[in-house]
Structure formats: structure tokens, C-alpha cells
Amino acid sequence: MNDNIIIAVDAMGGEGSPKKVIDGVSLHYHKNNDVFYKIFGNKFELEQLLLNKINKNNFELIHTEDKVLDKDSALEGAKKSKKTSMWMAVESVKNKESDIVISAGNTGALFVISKLNLSMIENIDKPALSGLWPNKNGMNIVLDLGANIKCSEKNLIDFCIMGSSLHKSLFPDEKSKVALLNIGSEDIKGHEVLRSVYHKLKLKNNYDFEFKGYIEGNHIMDGDVNVIVTDGFTGNIALKTAEGTANFITKEIKKNMTSGIIGKILTSLNYKNLMKFKKRLDPRLYNGAIFIGLNSPVIKSHGSTDSVGFSYSLDVCKKIIKGNLINKIKMNIK
Amino acid sequence: MNDNIIIAVDAMGGEGSPKKVIDGVSLHYHKNNDVFYKIFGNKFELEQLLLNKINKNNFELIHTEDKVLDKDSALEGAKKSKKTSMWMAVESVKNKESDIVISAGNTGALFVISKLNLSMIENIDKPALSGLWPNKNGMNIVLDLGANIKCSEKNLIDFCIMGSSLHKSLFPDEKSKVALLNIGSEDIKGHEVLRSVYHKLKLKNNYDFEFKGYIEGNHIMDGDVNVIVTDGFTGNIALKTAEGTANFITKEIKKNMTSGIIGKILTSLNYKNLMKFKKRLDPRLYNGAIFIGLNSPVIKSHGSTDSVGFSYSLDVCKKIIKGNLINKIKMNIK
Incomplete structure (x- = not known):
């Protein structure tokens, strides 16, 4: 034991x-x-x-x-x-x-x-709520998902460190690539705290992750980065919006694919392929959250x-x- | 003329x-x-x-x-x-x-x-960038999508008025139902500005829209409300995250549905139903934005x-x- x-x-x-x-x-x-x-x-x-x-x-x-x-x-x-x-x-x-x-x-x-x-x-000021979020190549770690509505520079840098450490623990064969969630990819975008963190990590990154700058919401699932850092308000809304969108689309597709008897038969014949998709995106694979x-x-x-x-x-x-x-x-x- | x-x-x-x-x-x-x-x-x-x-x-x-x-x-x-x-x-x-x-x-x-x-x-302090976003029953108006990173109480109340007016102009037969995007539905959730707007609109709503309180990201597309108000930072990230999620899922489904020759044939036979889905969610229907x-x-x-x-x-x-x-x-x- x-x-x-x-x-x-x-x-x-x-x-x-x-x-x-x-x-x-x-x-x-x-x-x-x-x-x-x-x-x-x-x-x-x-x-x-x-x-x-x-x-x-x-x-x-x-x-x-x-x-x-x-x-x-x-x-x-x-x-x-x-x-x-x-x-x-x-x-x-x-x-x-x-x-x-x-x-x-x-x-x-x-x-x-x-x-x-x-x-x-x-030396960590605030704990964060982190979660797993699928991307094209595997999984992202995203934090904070709602523990801290307002975050200081120090908090966000801590989250980068904690997120990349969590990523390395869960996926030891991958390199951690960290990005800050923002509304544009140019370095002048976003609010002051975010810009300041960006410049600090660009200037001097003596941590063991690669800093990839800003990422926009539409690129979260592209797989170019695997640790995404944001404040708890934005992270919570981004995660839930993604969940809602995924539910909406899969329901609409199901409704449309199985409309009419022909649709039902064809879809059931293609069941094996649909199941592959379901398995790939099975929410049970990345359910819950990690307080870190x-x-x-x-x-x-x-x-x-x-x-x-x-x-x-x-x-x-x-x-x-x-x-x-x-x-x-x-x-x-x- | x-x-x-x-x-x-x-x-x-x-x-x-x-x-x-x-x-x-x-x-x-x-x-x-x-x-x-x-x-x-x-x-x-x-x-x-x-x-x-x-x-x-x-x-x-x-x-x-x-x-x-x-x-x-x-x-x-x-x-x-x-x-x-x-x-x-x-x-x-x-x-x-x-x-x-x-x-x-x-x-x-x-x-x-x-x-x-x-x-x-x-009497309007700041213009906002608003957009259309599909929901189960039709369309949402969502604002601000990125014009104002920080918003005051007054700005958010203005956005409620402008958003519901836009909704009424585009969908004259529907009732405008306005909600504030937040990280929970209880009245104590979110940051101070949001809570203050919530209480003001709950206490006294002499505008011609129904105020439905808070909405979380996963319910944006449920169709229970049709005007969703938030600051430009959050709105931009929510919209882009939804876009990214939709792209990711439709690509994954396509990849899986058409894998193998049988999958390709079955999917092409079910083409008509797939097209119905595509038409329903055609991004051209709600492309672009409205400065208001x-x-x-x-x-x-x-x-x-x-x-x-x-x-x-x-x-x-x-x-x-x-x-x-x-x-x-x-x-x-x-």
C-alpha cells in the first residue's frame, strides 16, 4: 500500500x-x-x-x-x-x-x-480553476475558469506557470505552449494588465514553457498552443459559450441528418463513423476542473x-x- | 427615387x-x-x-x-x-x-x-458593435463585440436599449428579451458593474423590452432571450470562441462522416439533409456587424x-x- x-x-x-x-x-x-x-x-x-x-x-x-x-x-x-x-x-x-x-x-x-x-x-497569490478543452491535436489546459473575476499581472503570470506545469504533468511528451486569450493578435490589443503580461513574457521568459503571445477565441481549438490563460470571468464565459455552441450544433445536425425515413436509415448506416466523432469529443474525457x-x-x-x-x-x-x-x-x- | x-x-x-x-x-x-x-x-x-x-x-x-x-x-x-x-x-x-x-x-x-x-x-455615451448570432428559435442580437473594452453601468444600459431597438427593427413581430452575459444566473454573480446594472433593471425597467436577468455562455443559443449585452472584451471573445467551436465541430464531423468509401457514399446520399443544416447555420446570414x-x-x-x-x-x-x-x-x- x-x-x-x-x-x-x-x-x-x-x-x-x-x-x-x-x-x-x-x-x-x-x-x-x-x-x-x-x-x-x-x-x-x-x-x-x-x-x-x-x-x-x-x-x-x-x-x-x-x-x-x-x-x-x-x-x-x-x-x-x-x-x-x-x-x-x-x-x-x-x-x-x-x-x-x-x-x-x-x-x-x-x-x-x-x-x-x-x-x-x-509565492502563488491566488489559486485558479483549470480545465481541459479539446483542440485539433489533443488537449488544451485553460485557466482561470471562474475562481478569480479580476486578475493582476502577477496572477496571470502565475496561471501561465501553473497551467504549463499541469500540462506537462498530464502530457509529459508534449511541449507546453502558452498563450493569453485576447481580442486580437497584435501586441497593442486588449486591456492594460494583459498587455503588460504580454510584454513581460516576451522580454524575459525564464520559465520552462514557450510563450506564444495572444490567442483569439476562434483559434482556441486550432492546436497551435496548448495552455490558454485568461481571467476567471472571460474564461468561464468562453468555456460555457463553447459548450453551448457544441450542443447547439450537434443537436441541429442530428435533427437534420435524421429527418425523413431516408435520412434516418442513412444516418444509422453511417453510425460507426458518427460514433468515432462522438468518441473524439466525448465530454466525459475532459469533464470537471482542477483547482490549482x-x-x-x-x-x-x-x-x-x-x-x-x-x-x-x-x-x-x-x-x-x-x-x-x-x-x-x-x-x-x- | x-x-x-x-x-x-x-x-x-x-x-x-x-x-x-x-x-x-x-x-x-x-x-x-x-x-x-x-x-x-x-x-x-x-x-x-x-x-x-x-x-x-x-x-x-x-x-x-x-x-x-x-x-x-x-x-x-x-x-x-x-x-x-x-x-x-x-x-x-x-x-x-x-x-x-x-x-x-x-x-x-x-x-x-x-x-x-x-x-x-x-444621451448615448459610447457606440457599440453589435452582431447577429443564431439561436434555437431565430436570431440573437449580441453587443458589444469589441468596440469598448471597459464599460460603465450607463454604457451597458445604453447597450440594452440600443440592442433591443435593433432587435425590434430587424424582427418587428418578436418581443425583445434582454439579458446580461455573466458567469452565473444568481443575482450575486459577476463583477460590480454588472450587478449594479442587473439591480437597476430589475428594480425599474421603464424601457420597452423585457429584462430577463443574467445569461450564461452555454445558454446563448437556447432562444429564451434574443438580446445579449456584455462589454466589448467579453463579447468579442464569446463570439470568436463560438465561431471557432462551430468550425472545429463541423470539420470533425465531416472528417468522420466521410471516412472510408462507405461513409463517403452514405454521406453524399444524405446530402439533402446536410444542406438543410448548412442553410440553417449559413454564416452569410449573420455576417458582419452593426455600429450602433x-x-x-x-x-x-x-x-x-x-x-x-x-x-x-x-x-x-x-x-x-x-x-x-x-x-x-x-x-x-x-
Whole structure:
């Protein structure tokens, strides 16, 4: 057990929990033999669900009386008690009993509980919410997705460092190429803070990523860069707009492709190809978000994802620990 | 001629001009009998292109020596001379010889030239760049798309008024439903300026639109609202991110649907249905942008659109004049 990565799992958050969480852990367990799961939740519910699914040497069940609800405000959820599955899962990382924590529950509460329990990485001013976003060649890391509405120069430079370190942890064979999201590619574009960060990184970039300047919204998915940095307001709106556009288009195409009996037959015959597309863009592959900037990263799996999505988020946990994310950030930030 | 709407057309801007502009005017002319086109550009080029395409009673050719280039900076383009086709077209609106002006040329220069020549609507502080964006039920008006990086409360409220007036002019049978783009739907979300506008419009909305509160990026295309207001930085990034996402997805689907010979055959058999989708989302339908806030709106057709797209933008010109856009704004702003 000692060489294993220890993941603290909040089993009680998100739609369909705790069943989807336990099924996700089970899926992950069957593909990995070097992970130990500390599962926090109501033992009466969990014992039924866990029955024989995971070898007893690979998990521990920690009973929790209480849970944070999705409808709780961030502060309500955090203040509820220190006996919620979310609080206790985070606390186990604080106490160094686990390497990393994951929850599919209330995002705001998870953020507050994490900030209350875990200290910041030295010289990082603010933690950020980062996410995965597909591009033509693979995946982008995008941050901040909503933790910080206003960002200083220092914050944005920190985000570049944290984002590229996260990228390197998740995709160790790729070179990190960082860009700032802006409304034009010329160096005079955008607001003052952005221009100042641009000039600082252009003049002197002693970090271990390549700085590619500005990127516009229509080029996020081109694959020319793979770490995209912005403030939390803009990042949140960009991500959600992309989600909304993707949903709209796939629904419209489906509606049109299957209109009329001929359309239905032809589309079903071409099903295999459609499935390839679906697999390529399966939102479960990049569900949720990663809080980064604390002394241990905190993984938020999407509340509405299923057990497969949850198991992908467990993969992210493992890669982050194997990739020494926190050390990578510390080496760059000093 | 006197009852006709008079559109000042800058024929020399954008890719494929002046041919695509003249072809666009010709397409529009054949569907409308109540428009007179004042066409500004090099007469030696234009005369060849115009040959017999449009009845002589429906157009006038105004020779211009010079033109703004796409590569000019906004200021270079504007300062070039007062003899460019863009300057003279805008000037003809200033001199009340035309009702409205359209150009497919340099956006920045068009904005500067318009601001230099046309006065602001009284009590409006800043003009905005607005655009059309498809939604499930029809079209959204979205503004600002990049003219104003920072916006005050007053600016955003002005944008609500201008956006809903534009919506009413273009879609007279619909009710205008206005929302503020934000990172959550709860009233405490977002930055201070946004929250203050929200509370003002919730408390007292004596304008002739329905105020629907906040909208998140993933709901822009749901069709529950049809006027979406934001600052120019956020709006530009949201619009371009949506464009990029749409391009990415349609390319990926095409690639996957037509992979292998069977896929190619099946997709080509289902061509009719695919074309329905393409028509529904044809970017030419909502190309370009509308500068709004000046005493006359200025229509920017997309530089890369074709003659069909240009003719759609001429439709927008006609609807704006028929719909008395400027009066609608003035009645609301006072």
C-alpha cells in the first residue's frame, strides 16, 4: 500500500452519487493496480455498492455522517460541519493521509473547504480553476475558469506557470505552449494588465514553457498552443459559450441528418463513423476542473458526469501525482 | 427615387471587392424595388462590373480616387484622405444624401471614420458593435463585440436599449428579451458593474423590452432571450470562441462522416439533409456587424463574405431604415 497513490474520494456529491462514484472507482481500479482509494461517505449506503467490486487491500471506507448538498451555497456547504464527506476527504490531504482529493459535489463549497484546509503554494497569490478543452491535436489546459473575476499581472503570470506545469504533468511528451486569450493578435490589443503580461513574457521568459503571445477565441481549438490563460470571468464565459455552441450544433445536425425515413436509415448506416466523432469529443474525457495553486491540487469531477467520466477524473488525479505537479510549479515559481 | 431608401455602398473594401460588392448589390436589387444605391469606388473598375446589371434609375456611381486597405491600421485608414470610397460613403450619410452606409472594408477604419463624421445619439455615451448570432428559435442580437473594452453601468444600459431597438427593427413581430452575459444566473454573480446594472433593471425597467436577468455562455443559443449585452472584451471573445467551436465541430464531423468509401457514399446520399443544416447555420446570414449609437447606424459586412453575404447585409440596411431604428433608440433613451 505504501507505494500506491492514495486518492481521497468524496463519494456523496453530484448527480447519481454515491452509485456513480463507486462505479467510477471500480472502473478505475480494474485498470490500475497502483492506486489506493480512501472513500468518504455514508458507510450504510457505500457497503452495499462496494460489495466485492474492489479488492479490500485497495480501499478504505471512512464513514461520514453528513454531506454537502448541491443546492447549498458555497459558504453554507463549507460551514455545515467538519463531518461532511467533502470536508473529511479534503482534510485527509491536509493531514497527509492522502495524496490528492476528488469530488463530484458542490464546486463552490469544494473551493472554500479546500482554501480553508490547504495552504497556498509559496509565492502563488491566488489559486485558479483549470480545465481541459479539446483542440485539433489533443488537449488544451485553460485557466482561470471562474475562481478569480479580476486578475493582476502577477496572477496571470502565475496561471501561465501553473497551467504549463499541469500540462506537462498530464502530457509529459508534449511541449507546453502558452498563450493569453485576447481580442486580437497584435501586441497593442486588449486591456492594460494583459498587455503588460504580454510584454513581460516576451522580454524575459525564464520559465520552462514557450510563450506564444495572444490567442483569439476562434483559434482556441486550432492546436497551435496548448495552455490558454485568461481571467476567471472571460474564461468561464468562453468555456460555457463553447459548450453551448457544441450542443447547439450537434443537436441541429442530428435533427437534420435524421429527418425523413431516408435520412434516418442513412444516418444509422453511417453510425460507426458518427460514433468515432462522438468518441473524439466525448465530454466525459475532459469533464470537471482542477483547482490549482494550493499545496495539493483538488480535482472537481463534473456533477452531471457518469461513472465513466468519474473514472477519467481519477486518471487525472493519478497523472497529476505521478507527474509531480506541485514540484513542477514550485521549481518554476521561485 | 425620393421614396426609395438610399444606401451608400463602399464598393472598394473586403476580399474580392469591388466584384463581390457589385454582385451583392445586383442580387439585392433584383429582390427589392424600393432601394437606391449610391456606389462609391473607382468608376473605371465599377462601370465594367455594373454593365446592365442594375437599372440606371436605381443607382449612382460616385468616383473615388483612393481606398482604405485591409492592412491599414484604423488610424492610417481614416487619415488617408477624404477621397477614399469609405470616407465619401460615410460622408454622404453625414450630408443626408444617403440614409445608411455599408462597407465590407477595414473595420477599425470604418469605425474611426464613422465616429469622425457622424454625431452620437443624444444621451448615448459610447457606440457599440453589435452582431447577429443564431439561436434555437431565430436570431440573437449580441453587443458589444469589441468596440469598448471597459464599460460603465450607463454604457451597458445604453447597450440594452440600443440592442433591443435593433432587435425590434430587424424582427418587428418578436418581443425583445434582454439579458446580461455573466458567469452565473444568481443575482450575486459577476463583477460590480454588472450587478449594479442587473439591480437597476430589475428594480425599474421603464424601457420597452423585457429584462430577463443574467445569461450564461452555454445558454446563448437556447432562444429564451434574443438580446445579449456584455462589454466589448467579453463579447468579442464569446463570439470568436463560438465561431471557432462551430468550425472545429463541423470539420470533425465531416472528417468522420466521410471516412472510408462507405461513409463517403452514405454521406453524399444524405446530402439533402446536410444542406438543410448548412442553410440553417449559413454564416452569410449573420455576417458582419452593426455600429450602433451614432446618429445613423453603420453596417459592416464581413470582409471575407461573398456576394450573397453582402446582399444579406444590404437587407439589414433596409430593415434598419424601415424599422426606424434611430427613432426607436431615441424614444427609449430620453
